[in-house]
Amino acid sequence: MRKLRMGMVGGGTGSFIGDVHRKAAAIDGLIELVCGAFSSSAERSVQSGRALFLPENRCYGSFEEMIRAEKELPVGERMDFIAITTPNHMHFAPAKMALQNGFHVVCDKPMTLTIAEAGELISIVEETGLLFALTHNYTAHPMVRQAKAMVAHGDLGKIRKIQVQYLQGWLATSVESTDNKQAAWRTDPSKSGIGGALGDIGTHAENLTEFITGLKISELAADLGRFGEGRVLDDDGNILLRMDNGAKGTMSFSQIAAGEENNLAIRVYGEKGSLEWQQENPNQLITRWLDQPKKIFTPNGNGLYPEAATLSRIPAGHPEGYLEAFATVYRSFAQHLTAVLEGTTLQNTGYPSVYDGLRGLQFISAAVHSDSNNAAWTKLP
Known part of the structure; x- marks a missing residue:
């Protein structure tokens, strides 16, 4: 009975899709942003995190640093999942590392650069049982x-x-x-x-x-x-x-x-x-x-x-559009992940998966x- 804690990879100041992810994740009140590696530059990442009102010690210089540091935090504080909002070539590495370290993943499409990388992510998801959502929002x-x-x-x-x-x-x-x-x-x-x-x-x-x-x-x-x-x-x-x-x-x-x-x-x-x-x-x-x-x-x-x-x-009669559809992907993922964390049974409620990425x-x-x-x-x- 709490909000899910999200860490973000990419999506720093000036990013279009990063801002979309943050707004969509927040619409239903089920998710909060707690940390991020927002840029390839540690300085810019901290600046972006400050603009998002995050504490400086949760603004990381790289996704590797973020995943390692968050894993060391108590279970009640660490992030639950990462959202990957980077250009395509930076999808695979953070997704793989997050899954291997016990974190669930939401990722932009295309999921990876190659079929081989996609197959590797599928293998890790199947081995770990962790959740993977792909943001085919339409x-x-x-x-x-x-x-x-x-x-x-x-x-x-x-x-x-x-x-x-x-x-x-x-x-x-x-x-x-x-x-x-x-x-x-x-x-x-x-x-x-x-x-x-x-x-x-x-x-x-x-x-x-x-x-x-x-x-x-x-x-x-x-x-x-x-x-x-x-x-x-x-x-x-x-x-x-x-x-x-x-x-x-x-x-x-x-x-x-x-x-x-x-x-x-x-x-x-x-x-x-x-x-x-x-x-x-x-x-x-x-x-x-x-x-x-x-x-x-x-x-x-x-x-x-x-x-x-x-x-x-x-x-x-009230218009619903792009952000609301994006938010529905996040809501479906959040409902599934909450059930997993609470030890109850709930299947994928409709969000695109790692198999759609392949x-x-x-x-x-x-x-x-x-x-x-x-x-x-x-x-x-």
Whole structure:
């Protein structure tokens, strides 16, 4: 009967995603930030910790120092888990060390740089029994959960066709050559991995597709683009999908689509009807049917499955969005971890896991392999 204690890796002053994690973790009052290694510089880490009103002795110069020091604290004081909010290349090492030292993990996606690293984390999670959450936040929107429930209950009939897109325009110019840290590391293969936009937003499209439909991508044919001057990594892509039930799909993602902001959208077509969800209008799920009028579902509206109806925090008509969905991932993780610490039984309540992290790496690898072979059809495990 207490708040869970969170330590943060990365996410110092000026970090976009670190601030998102802190706000999302705090929304439901289940988690408090108690320590952090907020920067690769010990001085900047302390400065960031002070700005967050943390005691200086809980602001560490590195994640290694933090994990070792927190492990030595009494059980009633030490952190319960770490949240990793660093660029991609700094996900694996702190996750591995935290798990090996008895700490649970929340991590940004992609989970690691390579499939081998992902497999190693899975082995440690399975050996230790510790919890691992991956922040694929879009799966936690109430209307995404409604979409998933409708498919699972057979409302749409057998799924035949999927169209998914994730379009941004913030890399339409060479902003990485300016003082834009977000662009600099995302276009650097040593920090981002083998996928550029593919790993950054394509994995969200992949995860949302498999989450809503309950299907797996069995094969893909990928055509990746590199439009920014001098860019090594992809900043655009189009992928044909074959699902494991025989359905067909198309995926389009881009970070050079001029004028686009965060246009993640999915359409799923079944034998009886279809559904459409757009991240920029997240509180509406549009459904269309062969034998009845179009219907729009909203949070707290009528006809929702329990999987969706229980997620909304505020009355109908009040907007819920990005932070609330992120917070739902944290809330689900916190409920699970609290049960573990209290010795009661509670299964994963819906947050993405280490296995979703592996799936994302498999998707990236298959798409890069396909593109390098002139968009050849490539199987996924």
